[in-house]
Amino acid sequence: MSGTGRLMFGSDWPVAILAGDYAKVWRETGVLLAGLGENDRAAVLGGTGARFYGIEV
Secondary structure, eight states: OOGGGGOOOOOOTTGGGGSSOHHHHHHHHHHHHTTSOHHHHHIIIIIHHHHHHTOOO
16 A cells, blocks of 8 residues: 555644644645645545544544
8 A cells, every 4th residue: 555545644732733723733734735635635634544443434
């Protein structure tokens, strides 16, 4: 497996808020993922983690 099927979104919360609030962290995450298609974005933001941990969504 390659690509977004190997990526999971995560953060170093609450350390992430040293650079800004929750809205800024989420907005910047969106900027980083903006070039991905809908399915790839969904994989990174939850699908890969759900598959890896065996969680049904």
